[in-house]
Amino acid sequence: MATLQLASWATNLAYANLTSGVLIAANKSLYNWAGCAIGGFAFQPAPQIALNTTLSPFSGPPTSSILGSTNGSISRGFADAQVAALVNGIASHVDDYDDTHLETIIHPAGPVASALLAIAEAYGPVTGHEFITAFVAGVEAECKLGLSVSPEHYDVGWHITSTVGSIGAAVAVGKLLKLDTTHMQHAIGVAATQVVGMQEFFGSDTKSFHIGRAAQGGMLAALLAKNGYTSSLQALEAKYGWLHVVSTRENATAYFDQLGNVWEIEKNTFKPFPCGIVMHPVIDGAIQLSNETALKGLSINDIRTVELRVNPEVLILTGKTNPQTGLEAKFSIFHAAAIGILYGEATPSQFTNDVVKNSTVVDMRKKVNVTEDKSVSKAEAYVSLTLNDGTTLEKHVEHAKGSIENPLSDAELKMKFMQQVSLVIGDKRAENAYKAFSGVRDMEDVAVIRGLY
Amino acid sequence: MATLQLASWATNLAYANLTSGVLIAANKSLYNWAGCAIGGFAFQPAPQIALNTTLSPFSGPPTSSILGSTNGSISRGFADAQVAALVNGIASHVDDYDDTHLETIIHPAGPVASALLAIAEAYGPVTGHEFITAFVAGVEAECKLGLSVSPEHYDVGWHITSTVGSIGAAVAVGKLLKLDTTHMQHAIGVAATQVVGMQEFFGSDTKSFHIGRAAQGGMLAALLAKNGYTSSLQALEAKYGWLHVVSTRENATAYFDQLGNVWEIEKNTFKPFPCGIVMHPVIDGAIQLSNETALKGLSINDIRTVELRVNPEVLILTGKTNPQTGLEAKFSIFHAAAIGILYGEATPSQFTNDVVKNSTVVDMRKKVNVTEDKSVSKAEAYVSLTLNDGTTLEKHVEHAKGSIENPLSDAELKMKFMQQVSLVIGDKRAENAYKAFSGVRDMEDVAVIRGLY
Structure with missing residues (x-):
């Protein structure tokens, strides 16, 4: 019944069902994406690489925006909806x-938005209300599914954002295409049979390929189902269907019963640091240490050691001691602590190939030691720094910046958007882009967004 | 080491390494495909549905043939290589x-060929020797991988043809693109992280979607790797890589050690009946029964019951008692027995929606009873038919038509090709198509094949 239950809920969801909390969360999730x-x-x-050298020969008519591409090789930053x-x-x-x-370590907006x-631009007009409703349907679908197989599904090595993401995207696009419940079930099926993403690829280009x-x-999947392509009406719950094949735990019905009552999108958080989320408590602590007056005027030579005490999951996911690229450094707890202390911030600029190979950063990483401690939760970290004179400074981060308990403020989230986007298109257009992407819900046709910034 | 071992073997494979047995098997596999x-x-x-109503809006320049499409909506039967x-x-x-x-129930040619x-037409010229060498590399890759996770991988519900097929296709295309070993490892990685296909979708359009x-x-994956996209050099063997994530058994090295010594393509067989292979022994027996003189002149009303004794896997995969469509009937052992006895043959014509709903066929299916017997191998079946007068006829099929032990002859395989293709483009062009697809190895540019029939 799980597939029917999800499809039925999604097809019946109306904009009027969305609470103000859901609308606020959806808006933040969208513009942050x-x-x-x-x-x-x-x-x-x-x-x-994916667009310019690989997929451009395969793009059909360029209906859909490539975000961030102002001079792409395809018609000034557009491609067909599949490529986009x-x-x-x-x-x-x-x-x-x-x-x-x-709760699931899903990054929800990426696959769905x-x-x-892309489909809204190709198949419009789509109103802001339709778009937001479809977006929420997709996010709820993927997060409820993720909850129902967590943590077993992740523990065996799947990259949960993409394994549930294809289903979330199918539900969202299916909703936009106004599929009825049966067609939505088929869409869920075609999506469910495409299980993309393993953790071995963290630190490489392939990690982000998963989301795309x-x-x-x-x-x-949604387009095929709309056109009459058949799959299974029990794609999720069948013996050889998604839940049983990809996990030893499945509890979908329990979570699907809460659809529309407990909104997962309201639990969405936004990263203040561009790297694996399990490193965030350590980075938060390292940045706090870097601001200590006791360290002012000192150099790396004065630092004897940095000791981290963290949940064992941290080393499993981010144990790279000697990363060679920016992408690898996003999964190195050693790099995370080093740059937090050295730079006092963790932005994309601290995860470039150059910084990763910088000799001071390399030296600093070598001073970092990690102790695994099951009594430390994944949300927290103990970060202590000992100077050559024996002075020890320690920070205990209970909930890192960006967590549910310590979220980014609206101003901080806007600043994160502006910092990223201004570098690409300048302050003025970035401000316009912020207004555009945070104003989706009021649009009569979401496709106009391309002309607003 | 498994990923490196496979990549290294594939990149070093030369046409001169292919034995005459391999070349014969490759040729049959290609024209049968x-x-x-x-x-x-x-x-x-x-x-x-996939081409005309779904993907045609997304096709780039039509470089590659859509086989069987003589009047497709895209430029008379062509599409871009990804769509094709x-x-x-x-x-x-x-x-x-x-x-x-x-040994693995992989259908090897589909994903690879x-x-x-499609890529040979888009990126040519590709010689016949290059094409055949790449094809063999891909087939060996997928079959060795399949062996290394069988039967556990299949038993949990994966559709093995597509789960290994993406890797086989990446190896083959990577070979054609002349990737070096490191780039081939990355190609294997991007392919490995895309795990498509579950058995729940057998009997629906989604089963064949898996192969596409x-x-x-x-x-x-191969194109991305060629262009510098990174994945992992240990995609297969890493703790959170393909082998461990999708199977509890992994024995890749043992099979990869045999690459180039034991050729899996030489074990490829060709289906005489268009349906799940586990049903073939029953169909063979049913057809034999239909030819018994004792049944001549009798009608269905004279038949009391048909008793099948088969391996338990048969009911797991093909237990649909009351199929509603031709695709579902391909996974109904009841339908298989019924049409074998009624028609004395099992061709695509016996698996149409009309035949599935034919009242005589429906009645005949109801007379079929199945007994599971672990002592009966998957290759064999006991089929017995009892008339109302008490007469019982029994056939024991030890190895069905089309098996390694009882293969289609060259003439029969050609006839299978001709029967399928003549219905689409007539006898004369079918004969030309047979010559073209069975003559690939001698071509200077495989892309010319489109003009040969």
Whole structure:
């Protein structure tokens, strides 16, 4: 019944059902996604390789925006909706700077918004209300599914954002295409059978490919279903269907019963640091240490050691001691602590290939030691720094900046958007882009967004 | 080391390494694939929905043939290579009439050939020798990988043809693009992270989508890697890589050690009946019964019961008692027995929606009873028929027609091709198509094939 239950809820969801809390969360999730995609495309090779040298020969008529591409090789930053979904998905995730549903470690907006914007531009007009409703349907679908297989599904090595993301994207696009419940079930099926993403690829270009491919595959699933392509009406719950094949735990019905009552999108958080979320407590602590007056005027030579005490998951996911690229450094707890202390901030600028190879940073990473401690939760970290004179400074971060308990303020989230986007298109256009992407709900046709910044 | 071992073997493989047995098997595999794709596209909705109503708005310049499409909506049967790989993959598998590597139940040609022909046409010139070498590399890659996770991987519900198929397609396309070993490792990685296909979708349009999506995803992986997209050099063997994530058994090195010594393509078999291979022994027995003189002149009303004794896997995969469509009937052992006895043959004509709903066929299916017996191998079946007068006729099929032990002759395989293709383009052009697809190895540019029939 799980597939029917999800499809039925999604097809019946109306804009009027969305609470003010949901609307606020959806709005933040959307513009944060757009800012990440714009910044990610402009400064990372992955989305540019995917678009310019790989997929441009395969693009059909350029209906849909490539975010962040102002001079792309295809018709000034447009491509067909399938290509756009893939490239925008890659770009939105490539900096590991997007959003996080902390219970599942899903980054919800990427697969769903990347598919939705591309299809809305190609198949419009789509109103802001329709767009937001479809977006929320997709996010709820992927997060409820993620909850129902967590943590077992993630623990075996799947990259949960993309494995549930294709289904979220299919539900969202299916909603926009006004599929009935049966067709939505088929869309869920075609999406469910495309399981993209493993953790081995963290630290490489392939991590962000997962999100793009999920967006594209989910869109394709919804389009196929709309046109009568059949899959299964029990795609999720069947013995050889999604839940059982990809996880030893499945509890979908329990979570689907809460659809529309407990809104997962309200739990969405936004990353203040562009890297794996399990490193955020350490970075927060390291930045706090860097601001200590006791360190002012000292150099790296005065620092004897940095000791981290963290949950064991941190080393499993981010144990790279000697990263060689910016992308690898996003999964190095050693790099995270080093740059937090050295720079007092953690922005995309601290995760470039140059900074990763900087000799001071390399030396600093070598001073970092990590102790695993099961009694430390994944949300917290102990960061202590010992000087050569024996002075020890310690910070205990209970909830890192960006967590549910310590979220970015609206002003901080806007500043994050502006910092990313201004570098690409300048302050004035960035401000226009912020207004555009934070004003989707009031648009009569979301496709106009391309002309607003 | 598994990823490096596979990549290294594939990049070093030369046409001169291929034995005459390998060349013969590759040739049969290729033209059988083409025949299935031509017939599949013309008479099944799945590939036509995928192409005409779904993907045509997304096709770039039409470089690559859509097999079987003589009047498609895109430029008389062409599309871009990504779309062509997807559609040809669907078409080649949609009738469940293709080829089978029996140890793994992989249908090897579909993902590999669908990607290869499309890319050869788009990126040529590609010689016949290059094409055949790449094809063999892809087939060996997917079958060795399949062996290394069998049967556990299949048993949990994955559709192994597509889950290994994307990797096979990436190896083949990567070979054609002349990737070096490191780039081939990255290609394997991008392909490995795209795990498409679950058994729940057997009997629906989504089953054949698996093969098309694997072909397309593997091609995309090779193109991305060629352009510098990074994945992992240990994509297969890493703790959170392909082998461990998708199976509890992994023994890749043991099989990769045999690459180039034991050729899996030589074990490829060709289906005489367009349906799930586990049903073939029953169909063979049913057809034999239908030819018994004792049944001549009798009607269905004279038949009391048909008793099947089969391996338990048969009911797991093909237990649909009351199929409603031709695709569902391809996974109904009840339908298989019924049409074998009623028609004395099992061709695509016995798996149409009309035949499935025919009242005589429905009545006949109801007379079929199945007994599971672990002592009966998957290769064999006992089929017995009891008349109302008490007469019982029994057939024991030890190895079904089309198996390694009882293969189609060259003439029969050609006839299978001709039967499928003649219905689409007439006898004369079918004969030309047979010559073309069975003559690939001698071509200076495989792309000319489109003009030969």
